[in-house]
Amino acid sequence: MKIKYFQYGKGLKKICFVAGIHGVENTGIQIALELMKFLKNSNLNYKAGILPLVNIEGALKETRENPVDGKDINNSFLNKKPVSLSDSEKIAQYVWDIAGEYEWIIDLHSAGFARYLPHVIIYEDRVIEDVKYFGFPFVVKRKTGKSGNRNTFLAMAAQKGKKACALELGGGQTVFIEDINYGMGKIINFLHYLNLPSGPKKEKLIKTDPDQIYLRDCRKIIKVPHQGLLFFRKRLGDEVKKGNTVAELLDTADFKLTKLNAQISGKIVYVRTKNNINSGETAFMVLAKRGGDNKGR
Ligand SMILES: [Zn+2]
Incomplete structure (x- = not known):
């Protein structure tokens, strides 16, 4: 199955949203679909990209991993290319080739057979000043980062000097409609912070309370x-x-x-x-x- 990629606007490649790297994380996927409608109808002064569903087989079979090889696509982003790539590594390579051209990478996740309170995950301190402008109630910095040896999407972004974060947006197997509206509101707040779309900025941007930025995973x-x-x-x-x-x-x-x-x-x-x-x-x-x-x- 071919992974779909959509691009909106003209100009610099500013921001790319990627969803459904894990198969049972439907809030991320639904928000990506809502974002496509929003971006299509916005006056964009930059290019925005969306990969709304990366792990198609996993979504259909309700598995976090890619059922083709049983691997986690979010652990298949390789810095060094081996002689032969597994299916998940090929998918990760495809995702990176597209998303890696953008200034910002936003990786949309949610819980699996569970529901998260929506928040931001970062690997690097240098993006804190930006990601607080989503306005989510809290931000957590996770351990695996530039020095970590896991081959995650965010670790790859850190190695390549890209600005990136992941969003945990709500339920996985079950989508709660209030999580969709809530997550969309936060992402639109962030787009306004980046001046994307163009046009008058909202009067006051919401931002995360500094006390709620966790520099270690608590x-x-x-x-x-x-x-x-x-x-x-x-x-x-x-x-x-x-x-x-x-x-x-x-x-x-x-x-x-x-x-x-x-x-x-x-x-x-x-x-x-x-x-x-x-x-x-x-x-x-x-x-x-x-x-x-x-x-x-
Ligand atoms: Zn996930």
Whole structure:
């Protein structure tokens, strides 16, 4: 299947959006489709590119990886070219050949069988001053970056000196319509910050509170100890204290319920949306309450 690429506007290649590198991340894909409508009807003074669905096979089969070779396309961006490329490496190469020509690369993701509270992920400090103008409630800098050895899209962008970030936009298998409207609003805010589209700027651009820019990954990830059915007692976005019960796990063999508690105080930023869960899979994530205390500096 051929991966579709769309380009809008005239002039410099300013910004490229890439979605669906992971197959079960439908909020990113739907936002890419909405962006195509928006950009088509905008007066663009730069070129904007969109690759709305990279992992077509994965999207159809509901797998994060590329079903053709079982690999994660977002771990297939190779700096050195081997003699032969796997299908995922070929796809990553195709994506890079297009996106790598733009000044900005925005990689659209979402949770898989879960829902994220929308936010920005960065690898490098140098883009903080820009990405705060999406206006998302928080920004997290993840460990893997220029010095990391993982072959991710963002790591490649860092190596090549491109400005890049990833957006976690909401639900994966299930799309929540409010996440689409919310994410679109934030992306349009960022486009106005970059002066794209041209025309009068919004009076006041929203930006992320400096206290909510996490320079180290302060998410506490709670995985389940055994297979079972997961039932939540708190909602995505709820503030919890250390020790609060967030969910319960039913063991279908002995019908015992195990409490899954928050291990730190903070905000629930990720909840699984699929009730059946296997041992070792993630039930929820809590982000430490105050970025200011957790900058790692
Ligand atoms: Zn993803």
